[in-house]
Amino acid sequence: MSEKNREGKRTARERLAEEREKQRTAEKRRRVLVVGASVVGVLGLAAVIGVVAANAGKDKGGSDSSGPVVAPSGANGQDSLAIPVGKESAKSTLVVWEDFRCPACKAFETAYRPTIHELTESGDLKVEYHLATIIDGNMRGTGSRNAANAAACAQDAGYFTAYHDVLYENQPEETDDAYAKNDKLIELSKKIAGLDTAAFRSCVEKGTHNSWVDKSAAAFRNGGFTGTPTVLLNGKNIYQDQTMTPAKLKQQVREAAKG
Numbered sequence: 001m002s003e004k005n006r007e008g009k010r011t012a013r014e015r016l017a018e019e020r021e022k023q024r025t026a027e028k029r030r031r032v033l034v035v036g037a038s039v040v041g042v043l044g045l046a047a048v049i050g051v052v053a054a055n056a057g058k059d060k061g062g063s064d065s066s067g068p069v070v071a072p073s074g075a076n077g078q079d080s081l082a083i084p085v086g087k088e089s090a091k092s093t094l095v096v097w098e099d100f101r102c103p104a105c106k107a108f109e110t111a112y113r114p115t116i117h118e119l120t121e122s123g124d125l126k127v128e129y130h131l132a133t134i135i136d137g138n139m140r141g142t143g144s145r146n147a148a149n150a151a152a153c154a155q156d157a158g159y160f161t162a163y164h165d166v167l168y169e170n171q172p173e174e175t176d177d178a179y180a181k182n183d184k185l186i187e188l189s190k191k192i193a194g195l196d197t198a199a200f201r202s203c204v205e206k207g208t209h210n211s212w213v214d215k216s217a218a219a220f221r222n223g224g225f226t227g228t229p230t231v232l233l234n235g236k237n238i239y240q241d242q243t244m245t246p247a248k249l250k251q252q253v254r255e256a257a258k259g
Contacts, residue, residue, distance in 0.1 A: 069211045072152035072160075077128060081216045083155050086119075086126035092253045094127045097220055097230040100147035100167045101135035101174060105229045108239065109168045115246040117161075124257040129164070131213055132220040132228050135174060143172075143179030146204075148213040150185040153203035159195045166191050 071080040082095075094116065098105045119125035131151065133144035147167055154163035166188050172178035179185060182204050189195040189204075203209070220228075231239040233252065238244045 067207075067211050069215055070208055071212050072155040072209055073158075074155060075152075075212075079215065079219070081212075081219055082128035082130055083152070083160055084126060084128055085161055087123045088126060090120075090124055090126040090257075091259070092119075092125050092234055092256045094125055095130065095230075095232040096127060097130045097132055097223075097225055097228055099132045099134050099144050099228045100151070100171065100179060101139070101144045101177075102228045103171070103174050104227070106168045106171045108229045108231065109165070112246050112249065113165065113168075115250050119250060119253050125253050129160075130220065131216050133213065133217040134220070134228055139175055139177070141177035141180050143177040145210060145213050145217070146182065146207070147179040147185060148216070149207055149209045150179075150182075150189075150204045152209035152212060153200050154189070154192075154195060156203060157195055157197065157200055159192055162192045163189065163195060 072083060074084065076082055076084055098108075116125065116127060120127060131148035133148065136142055136144040151160060151164055151167065154160050167179075170188055185204055186196065186201055189200060229239055230237065233249065234256070238249065
């Protein structure tokens, strides 16, 4: 293995480790803020942080989505809340709970995307994507929900994987609710040949799948998950495995494929 490849893998591992540590630190801070709310109120800055933390999980954002629940084409699983990628016959299943505004989700995608694409295309792995809106609750806004709706619209058109990747490649800063703007989401669709159609634009602008996204977000809240991304390989949380690497994931999936 070349020194460049070793350095690339090390850097990817370090990025994921840093994001995991940030999530653990944030979760500890939230618990402390809840327990010591009266003390926190004394400190101006901590009080501001407390307000943000208190909204964690209240992830509907700023607008109401009371319309009918319209699942995107091909969605499956319980309540049709999973967007499947890969062959149904694959012996391994990767369940991914993600938020398009989540920096840790982007770090995971950056490190693991080539491997996941390789394994789904070879028929050894199927992925079930579940969309959450946790950052909308933490930071305020509707970018997580609107981006998730747009991704569901892309699924209707048969371009979910490509648009999913584009959303992460162009992810704004966590505090920037750029994905709340439908014009931005439509602009990004132009990066994918064939996606920018009248049907896609209408789906995005009308929020066709907003209520479905809200239902998915509620399933995340009620699922006992601690943050995004949550990544389960055949039921085991691999995101919390400090030894996990893309190479190890590939090895486990290949071994399962062999039986």
